[in-house]
Amino acid sequence: MHSMNRRKISGVVAAALVLSACSGGAPEGGDTGNQVRGEANTVNAGTAKQGGTITYVLERNILDWNPLGADIGVATQLVADVYDPGAFTTLPDLKTIELNKDLLVSAEQTGTSPQTLVYKINPKAVWNDGTPITVADFDYVWRASNPKACPKCEPASTMGYDGISSLVGTDDGRTVTVTFDKPFGDWKSLFGPILPAHVAKKLGDDGTPEGLAKSFNDGFRYKDSFPDWSGGPYIFKSWTTNQAATLVPNPKWWGKPATLDSLVFRVITDTTQEVPALQNNEVQIINPDPQVDLLRNVQALGDVKYQLVSGLRKQMILPNLNNPAMQDPALRKALYTAFDVNQTIGKTVGQFSSDAKPLRNRIYVPQQPEYKDNLGTLGTGDVEKAKKILTDAGYKVDGGKLVDPKGAPVPALTMRYIQNNQILQTVCQLFSDTAKQLGVTIDVQTTDSIGATVTHQAGKDFDLFAMGWIGQTFVASQYSQAFMTKAGLNFGGYSSPVVDDLLTKALGATDESKAAEYLNGVDAQLTEDAYILPLYQVPDLLAYKANLVNVRANGTYYGPPYNGGEWGIAG
Amino acid sequence: MVAYVLRRLLHTIPIVLVGSFITFVMVSASGDPLGDLKAKQPPVSQAILDAEAHRMRLDQPVLERYWHWLTGILSGDWGPSVKKIDIGAEIWPRLLVSVRLVVLAVLLALLLALVIGVVSAVKRYSAVDYLFTFVGFLLLSMPAFWFAILLKQQAINVNQATGTTLVYTVGDASIPPPTGFWPTVLDVLGHIVLPTIVLAMTSFAPWSRFVRSSMIEVQQSDYVRLARAKGLKRRTVLVRHALRTALVPLTTVVALDLAVLFSGAVITETVFQWRGMGSFLLTSVRDKDIYAVMAWLLLVSVIVVFFNLVADLLYAVLDRRIRLG
Numbered sequence: 001m002h003s004m005n006r007r008k009i010s011g012v013v014a015a016a017l018v019l020s021a022c023s024g025g026a027p028e029g030g031d032t033g034n035q036v037r038g039e040a041n042t043v044n045a046g047t048a049k050q051g052g053t054i055t056y057v058l059e060r061n062i063l064d065w066n067p068l069g070a071d072i073g074v075a076t077q078l079v080a081d082v083y084d085p086g087a088f089t090t091l092p093d094l095k096t097i098e099l100n101k102d103l104l105v106s107a108e109q110t111g112t113s114p115q116t117l118v119y120k121i122n123p124k125a126v127w128n129d130g131t132p133i134t135v136a137d138f139d140y141v142w143r144a145s146n147p148k149a150c151p152k153c154e155p156a157s158t159m160g161y162d163g164i165s166s167l168v169g170t171d172d173g174r175t176v177t178v179t180f181d182k183p184f185g186d187w188k189s190l191f192g193p194i195l196p197a198h199v200a201k202k203l204g205d206d207g208t209p210e211g212l213a214k215s216f217n218d219g220f221r222y223k224d225s226f227p228d229w230s231g232g233p234y235i236f237k238s239w240t241t242n243q244a245a246t247l248v249p250n251p252k253w254w255g256k257p258a259t260l261d262s263l264v265f266r267v268i269t270d271t272t273q274e275v276p277a278l279q280n281n282e283v284q285i286i287n288p289d290p291q292v293d294l295l296r297n298v299q300a301l302g303d304v305k306y307q308l309v310s311g312l313r314k315q316m317i318l319p320n321l322n323n324p325a326m327q328d329p330a331l332r333k334a335l336y337t338a339f340d341v342n343q344t345i346g347k348t349v350g351q352f353s354s355d356a357k358p359l360r361n362r363i364y365v366p367q368q369p370e371y372k373d374n375l376g377t378l379g380t381g382d383v384e385k386a387k388k389i390l391t392d393a394g395y396k397v398d399g400g401k402l403v404d405p406k407g408a409p410v411p412a413l414t415m416r417y418i419q420n421n422q423i424l425q426t427v428c429q430l431f432s433d434t435a436k437q438l439g440v441t442i443d444v445q446t447t448d449s450i451g452a453t454v455t456h457q458a459g460k461d462f463d464l465f466a467m468g469w470i471g472q473t474f475v476a477s478q479y480s481q482a483f484m485t486k487a488g489l490n491f492g493g494y495s496s497p498v499v500d501d502l503l504t505k506a507l508g509a510t511d512e513s514k515a516a517e518y519l520n521g522v523d524a525q526l527t528e529d530a531y532i533l534p535l536y537q538v539p540d541l542l543a544y545k546a547n548l549v550n551v552r553a554n555g556t557y558y559g560p561p562y563n564g565g566e567w568g569i570a571g
Numbered sequence: 572m573v574a575y576v577l578r579r580l581l582h583t584i585p586i587v588l589v590g591s592f593i594t595f596v597m598v599s600a601s602g603d604p605l606g607d608l609k610a611k612q613p614p615v616s617q618a619i620l621d622a623e624a625h626r627m628r629l630d631q632p633v634l635e636r637y638w639h640w641l642t643g644i645l646s647g648d649w650g651p652s653v654k655k656i657d658i659g660a661e662i663w664p665r666l667l668v669s670v671r672l673v674v675l676a677v678l679l680a681l682l683l684a685l686v687i688g689v690v691s692a693v694k695r696y697s698a699v700d701y702l703f704t705f706v707g708f709l710l711l712s713m714p715a716f717w718f719a720i721l722l723k724q725q726a727i728n729v730n731q732a733t734g735t736t737l738v739y740t741v742g743d744a745s746i747p748p749p750t751g752f753w754p755t756v757l758d759v760l761g762h763i764v765l766p767t768i769v770l771a772m773t774s775f776a777p778w779s780r781f782v783r784s785s786m787i788e789v790q791q792s793d794y795v796r797l798a799r800a801k802g803l804k805r806r807t808v809l810v811r812h813a814l815r816t817a818l819v820p821l822t823t824v825v826a827l828d829l830a831v832l833f834s835g836a837v838i839t840e841t842v843f844q845w846r847g848m849g850s851f852l853l854t855s856v857r858d859k860d861i862y863a864v865m866a867w868l869l870l871v872s873v874i875v876v877f878f879n880l881v882a883d884l885l886y887a888v889l890d891r892r893i894r895l896g
Contacts, residue, residue: 053747061854063654070619154619223655237747242846244746264746269850270841276720277741280727 034298034546036305040092040367043307046549048259048568054548055264055283056561057274061242062267065227066220067193068141070154077557079245079265082564083230085133086192087119089562090473092554094312094367097188097473102255103133103231109187112510114165115180117187123174124254127196128230135169135176136197140205142167142178144195144216152213159477160184183508185515186474195220199229233258233565242267259568278304278543285551287560290541295352298543306543308353311555312365312471313538315424317431319464319531322493325411326463328404330393331440333378333530337389338434340381345536347430348423353539362526362534363475363519370516374523378533383437390438402439412441413463419446424466427535431464465491468538470557476506476515483522483531494531572887576880583876587869588641594868595637595861604629604653604859626651627861640865650862658866662851666870668743669847672839673832675763676770681825683775688782689814695787703779710776719769719842726765738764741844766843770836774828781824785817792816819889826882827875834871 036044058078064071067080085103090096099107105120125133143149145161155161163182169175178190197205203219204211220227226239233255234247244266249258266283268274274286275297288294290308298306317336319326326332341358349356359365360373377385394405402410415431417424425444432442442464472478480503482489485496499522506518526532542553542560550566603609605623621630628636628651640650649658687707691700710718726738739745739762749758789795790813798808837849848867855863 055746063656224657224660240746242850243742246747262747266742266746268741268844270844273741273842273844276723276727280730280740281736282739282741282745 032299034301034305036307040094040309040552041096043092043552044305044549047571048549048566049571050259051261052259052569053262053264054260054285054551054567054569055244055266056285056564057268057277057283057287058265059269059271059288060267061269062239062245063223063241065222066195066216068145068155068195069217069221070156071221072156074557074559075265075267078559078561079247080193081232081558081561082234082247082263083227083232083236083250084193084195085125085231086194087190088188088192089558090554090556091562092309092552092556094365094473094556095369103194107188109510112183115183115187115510117178117180117190119176119178119191120171121174121176122254125231126252126254127198128235128250128252129198130252131196131198132173133194133196133231134173135167136173137194138176138178138191139167139169140197140200141191141194143212150209150212150216152209153216154213155216157477160186160190183510185507185509185512186477187510189474189477194231196229196231234263237262253565255565258565263564263567275301275543278545281545284548285542285544285560287540287542287553290352290539292352295541298541301543303546304543305546306541307553308355309540309542309553309555310353310355310365310367310537311540311553312473312557313540313555314359314365314469314471315427315466315535315538316362316469317427317464317466317533317535318492320462320492321495321531323463325413328393329528329530330389330395331404331410334386334389334395334438335431335435335440336378336530336533337380338383338386338438339379339431339533340434341379341533341535343381344427344430348426349536349539356536356539359534359536361520361523362532363471363479363523364516365471365537368473370520372520374520374527375534376527378527378530379535381434383434386438397439400439401441410440412443414461415442415444415464415466416447416462417444417466427466431466472557475519476503476509479503479519479522480507483526492531494526494529496525496529498525572884576884579880579883580876587872587876590872591641591865591869592637595640595865596633598861598864598868599633599636602859604861606859608653627653640862644869649866652863653858653860654863656863658863661863662848662866662870665846665848665851666833668845669833669836669840669849671743672763672766672836672845672847673770673829676767677774677825677829677832679767679771680775680778683771684778684782684821685814687775688779689786689809691779691783692786692790693809703783707776707779710772711780713773715769715773715838716842718772719765719839722765722769723842737761740765743845766836766839766845769839769842770832774832778821778825778828781821782817785820786813789813789817815889819886822885822889823882826878826885830871830875830878833874833878834867 038044056078058075060073060075062073062075062079064073064076066072067076067084085100087100087104087107088097089100091098101122103122103125105122107117107119110116110118119138121133127133142161142164144153145155145158146164147153147158147162163180163184164178165181166179168177170177200215200219204214205219224241226236226245228236230236230250233250233253235250237246237248239245244264247263247265248261268277268283271288271294274283274288275294277283278286279301295308298304319332321327345356345358357366358379360375360379361371364371390402396403398409404410413435415428417428428444432444435442447462478489481487483494483499484490484503485494485500502518502522502525506515506522509515509518540553540555542551544551547570549568549570550563551560552563554560554562556562604627605620608623609620624630628639631639643650647659649662652658687703691703694700723740726740730736730738743759743762745758745762749755795808795813798812834848836847837853839845840847840849841853848870852864852867854860855867
């Protein structure tokens with residue numbers, strides 16, 4: 001099984017199962033006067049004056065600084081945005097994958113047979129010690145992410161890198177030509193970010209696989225320390241674990257100069273403490289999971305602006321096909337058809353986000369041009385249709401209990417959600433109420449460990465799971481892991497030769513429209529098999545002091561710091 | 572006295588051993604420490620899972636694991652962490668953070684409890700007593716997190732009214748830190764004032780009730796009446812005779828509360844985002860970090876034993892009738 005490239009799947013890395021901690025509550029009606037709306041990629045653009053400090057809240061501590069490592073958490077990436085350059089970035093509109101013009105002059109696919117990429121590095125691009133950014137840095141990432149070159153390296157993903165047959169530098173290493181022996185459609189996800197090869201040497205990379213593994217697994221992890229290098233607008237000044245990272249402008253940065261004196265990433269692990277800290281000006285940007293009360297508090301702040309956008313985080317209901325009770329597609333289809341997603345939204349996220357709408361595609365979101373409604377009757381709340389599906393499949397209702405075609409009563413199903421998530425608790429309760437109309441009993445329970453619950457090892461103790469999912473723009477790579485037979489993200493144990501074939505084609509498709517066609521075919525087949533019911537995009541809240549410019553929501557894995565180098569205080 | 576202390580310490584060894592073994596077994600059975608790693612995406616290889624299980628000693632029977640842990644502790648090795656942190660290096664600074672948070676609060680709470688408890692007892696059933704009783708029960712019944720949030724909001728209002736950030740709501744210092752001596756002092760004070768008040772108020776309330784009830788009881792005792800009958804000054808009777816005796820039961824309560832506070836004022840640390848023992852426990856439990864949880868439990872059990880011993884020794888100081896031997 002292939003692993004996925006970090007950028008493609010990194011949204012799922014560690015955070016794949018992150019569930020929103022939203023709470024139900026009072027209906028919408030807060031003052032939205034300070035809500036910022038506008039074009040996703042340019043909203044809140046402005047000119048910054050020189051100086052000042054901005055503090056951005058991280059909701060998790062950082063234990064591993066390697067942005068390509070298997071242990072990466074979301075917080076690692078948020079900080080890496082401002083010091084570690086990558087080839088491409090996904091913009092807030094969720095559809096534009098933009099070339100990093102500071103790092104690269106161009107990155108193009110110059111051939112398809114064999115697939116060939118040519119990266120032309122910006123001649124001005126240097127690391128903070130003046131060492132030019134060259135093919136060596138690309139080569140290091142390839143070697144560390146390729147199991148053939150480094151079997152003991154622990155990258156978050158090897159996908160794409162394992163299909164590269166050669167990586168050659170020319171023009172003094174400023175042009176990198178990559179050739180594949182296996183086509184890779186999501187090639188823009190590669191080399192995001194790169195790592196400094198000359199630093200890797202200091203960290204143990206002596207050219208041997210062992211040295212490479214040492215530098216990658218341990219060196220770039222910076223246990224009890226922090227990266228002392230930068231190829232971005234900021235460079236580390238200090239890091240105190242559980243407290244904060246302070247970065248200052250990188251003196252060797254060749255791009256548009258950063259205006260701030262310092263940029264602080266402060267760890268605040270209790271969401272409810274973020275708004276008071278913002279109000280007291282101890283922090284200037286927060287990106288918490290929205291809740292009714294929290295949003296109302298933000299709305300009441302006079303000197304704060306906020307954005308509430310729909311990002312790539314989704315909620316869904318996952319069936320566990322490893323359990324016999326859920327193996328009949330007819331039962332799954334009936335349960336999903338009877339469930340009214342629109343009504344559910346009204347009782348959950350719709351209470352604070354009027355933009356929340358049913359998500360009718362498992363792979364794409366409405367902001368992406370490839371999005372189309374593939375769900376058919378699923379999620380429509382058509383109980384009569386659901387009953388007919390069951391009747392046609394041979395089910396009967398006896399004494400209010402559903403009986404399967406063989407005459408055995410359908411057992412009570414266990415539906416789980418992560419504890420303390422009131423939104424998902426409501427979703428589960430509504431789902432249970434709906435199922436009761438079909439004669440199916442659903443026992444709603446919590447779990448304190450999503451990982452332990454959905455893990456591929458023994459002990460899957462759920463039939464249905466209401467869970468969150470961070471989507472990516474590199475969808476072929478991500479969803480091949482979710483839907484391919486026995487793939488890593490395939491928590492429900494789904495298997496379909498049709499889907500496997502379509503995903504294989506999508507992965508190798510160098511034509512983006514063709515890949516989208518295959519993937520929508522996958523989604524349609526999943527509907528046919530009634531595997532996974534998508535619910536809605538989780539609203540993404542970003543609140544910040546009103547005097548900040550160029551700060552904007554980015555509902556992708558890159559998060560708001562995707563343009564942290566441009567952040568500043570209005571001049 | 573020294574023999575008594577040594578004997579008491581020797582008695583605690585089997586208690587700590589049995590307690591640590593029971594908790595080790597219970598913590599080990601509380602979940603799969605590798606659960607999150609197993610769900611890591613892309614999935615980690617079985618070889619890595621096996622290596623992690625070996626590193627975490629999960630491939631050993633629980634008795635063997637306990638033995639390794641116990642012998643490791645004696646050589647300063649707190650055991651492997653799921654999150655690959657150095658538990659020993661992590662826990663001591665956290666204990667210091669908790670101590671820093673607790674000491675001022677305890678001193679303030681003790682002072683208030685003594686003054687208010689004595690005044691309430693002396694002015695029993697007066698308006699002052701009723702007022703202090705009301706305040707005491709109000710603070711007793713008020714959830715700490717709610718009180719902390721109210722206090723935070725008031726502090727923010729004060730800051731906004733003055734146009735200066737005098738008081739801070741998160742952490743124990745500003746980042747980046749201010750430069751200069753006085754700005755640094757003010758910054759530290761600005762960060763410590765709110766959690767200190769919260770901790771002090773929540774501790775002061777029950778302590779003041781103890782002092783009051785003890786003082787009332789002691790005031791009615793024969794020896795106090797005798798002291799009064801002998802014509803001793805009221806202040807002398809109160810302080811030298813009554814209060815001294817009344818402090819004995821308070822000593823027990825404070826000693827046990829101190830052990831709890833040093834082990835982590837979980838709510839206060841969470842609300843004010845201090846990285847002390849309480850947040851260490853929360854994080855360790857969430858991560859199912861067996862050895863980190865055990866480190867916390869071991870340290871806390873030692874602290875409890877220590878403060879119990881301190882309480883016993885203080886008895887002898889406060890009440891000459893008690894002889895330790």
